[in-house]
Amino acid sequence: MASTAAVPNxxxxxxxxxxxxGEFAAAVRRAAREIGEQVACDARYIGRVEAGEIRCPNYAYERVFLHMFPGLALTDLGFSARETVRGRGARSASGPPPAAGHAAPSPSARPGRTPGPDPDDGSGGPGVPDIHDIPEESDVLRRVFMTSGTATVAAASLGFGRPHASAAPRVSLPAQRRVGxxxxxxxxxAVRQIRLLDDRRGADGLYRRAARPLRAAYELLDAGTTARRATSDRLHAGAGELAISVGWLAHDSGxxxxxxxxxxEALATARLAGDAGLEAHAFCNTSFLARDAGRPREAVRAAEAGLRAARTLGSHRLVALLALREAGGRAGLGDRTGCDRAIGRARSAxxxxxxxxxPEWMSFFREAELELLEAQCWSALGDWSRAARHGRRATVLQDAHFTRNLALYRAQLTADLARAGRVDEAAATGHQVLDLLDRVQSSRIRGMLAEAAxxxxxxxxxxxxAAFLTRHGTLPGASDGPGRRTEAED
Incomplete structure (x- = not known):
């Protein structure tokens, strides 16, 4: 079958x-929430659309785009008519798209298929795109995601492809597998889906499952051969980003x-591939981890190394985040002047x-995150009132899409208000964190709240x-400190 060259949209x-x-992708996600949809839209998806790689979006994206641009049809947006697209779109063309607010039936709900997981359990359904919606109108990629070693383990271990992850067989990749x-x-x-689930629910419960697709990705690196250097570079970058994502889940779950x-592991992969972007990301997270682990000098050194790696990348936002990582380390050292200077550089950038x-992974880094990281610096330096001022601003600015971060910001604010002596406001903010903990599972956040309590x-x-303390006392493991886990989390 002859292939058709992509035509830019x-x-x-x-x-x-x-x-x-990235900004447009954020607007797409906001529009989706307005009509009850949830799409994992990011800068790369927008790039694929504009490059013509996605000739026709899936039904969820179609509803969102038509909501954003009322009065326009898909063809007005530069897409091909659904009936002209080969594969899944063509087979679905006989029926109109479902009405807004009603999700298209997923393959797990079709006759002859085992029913899928609960719609709101984070593994599919209306809340999170299931695996069959991942490759927009691409049967080839869907088949590979469900049959290749990486794909099968990723889908099963994260609950996308099967009702129960434990039912998935271990898949070993054949030697000399050609990677395309x-x-x-x-x-x-797999990286995007882990990030999406973490944004909504936090790390606890995800870490052990997410480690399995990571192993499969490195099996591809070890056993696979690629036809093109560009494919090899993308595989190294993808495996490295997956290592960082899994590392973050480990970090957030203590x-x-x-x-x-x-x-x-991610840093080694970056060095082997000569990938400055991946190296900067690995150093950024290493700095963050060192700060939380009580190694502030290492946090500063890692941030400075990340800044050196980021020099040629052309991202002011990445420079800003790395400067804030440095500020966090300097705050841990009690270096108020150095911290203040690093914050100033971060704000300027x-x-x-x-x-x-x-980078695509920086979608979380908005003004709210900047305010939160500055609040943490002042908190570490003992300036509780100043920390609370920035913490309040962070909670006001934070996008509700990032449920986990909203809980984190409020937990930080609760602790800073308590230290500043504003106990009534601290208790009220603590209640807001508790309201989110039925949806967010993060040992780090629960530890911060326990410290505030x-x-x-x-x-x-x-x-x-008293009301807050009573309610907090009903949480499992409420007495655990930061970074500790309960048996239930394992």
Missing amino acids: LAFRRLRGPRSA EAEVSAVEE RLDDARSHYA FERGPAAGD RMLEPRAGAADV
Whole structure:
């Protein structure tokens, strides 16, 4: 079957206007939430659309785009009519797209298939795209994601492809397997799905399952051969980013030694591939981990190494984040002057705005995150009132899409308010964190909240504080400190 060269979608590019691909992707996610959809849209997806690689979006994206641009049809947005697209889109063309607010039936709900997981359990359904929606109108990539070693382990271990992860067989890759576009895309998609689930629910419960597709990705690196250097570079980058994502899950769930190992693996992969972007990301996370592990000098050194790696990447936002990592380390050293200077550099770089060189993984780094990281610096330096001021601003600015981060920001603010003596406000903010903990599973956040509760205990005579402490005391492992885990989390 002859392949058709992709034709750039200039109409869609015009609709994006002056916004960066990352900013436009964020607008797409916001529009999705307005109509009850959840799409894992990011800068790379927008790039694929504009490059003409996605000739027709899946039904969820179609509903979102038509909501964003009322009065326009898919063809007005530069897409091909659904009935002209080969594969899944063509087979589905006989029926109209479902009405807004009603998800298209997933393969797990079709006759003859075992029913899929609960729609809101983080593994498929309306809340999170299931594996059959990952490759937009691409049967080839869907088959590879479900049959290749990387794809099968990723899908099963994260609950995308089967009702129960434990039912998935272990898949070993044959020696000298030729790696192509489909396998590399499967690795990249595994990274996106882990990030999406973490944004919504936190790391606990994800870490052990996410480690399995990571092993499969490195099996591809070890046993596979590639036809093109570009494919090899993407595979190294994808495996490295997957190592960082899994390392973050370990970090957030209190497994700091595991996180350190995964970040070191990503750094080694970056060095082998000569990938400055991956190296900067690995050093960024290593700095963050060192700060949390009580190694502030290492945090500073890792941030400085990340800044050196980032020099040629053209991303002011990445420079800003790495400067904040340095500031966090300097705060841990008690270096108020050095911390303040690093924060100043971070704000100057951030104010230069987004750029084409901004990495895809930095979608979380917005003004709210900048405020939160500055709040943590002042907290480490003992300036509780100043920390609380920035913490309040972080909670106001944070996008509700990042549920886990919203819980984190409020937990930080609760602790800073308690230290600053604003106990009633601390108790009220603590209740807001508790409201989110039925959806967010993060040992780090629960540890921060437990620390805040201990600081409020001397003021338990106040009614608002007593109510918060009573409610907090009902949490499993409520007495655990930061970084500790309960048996239930394993």
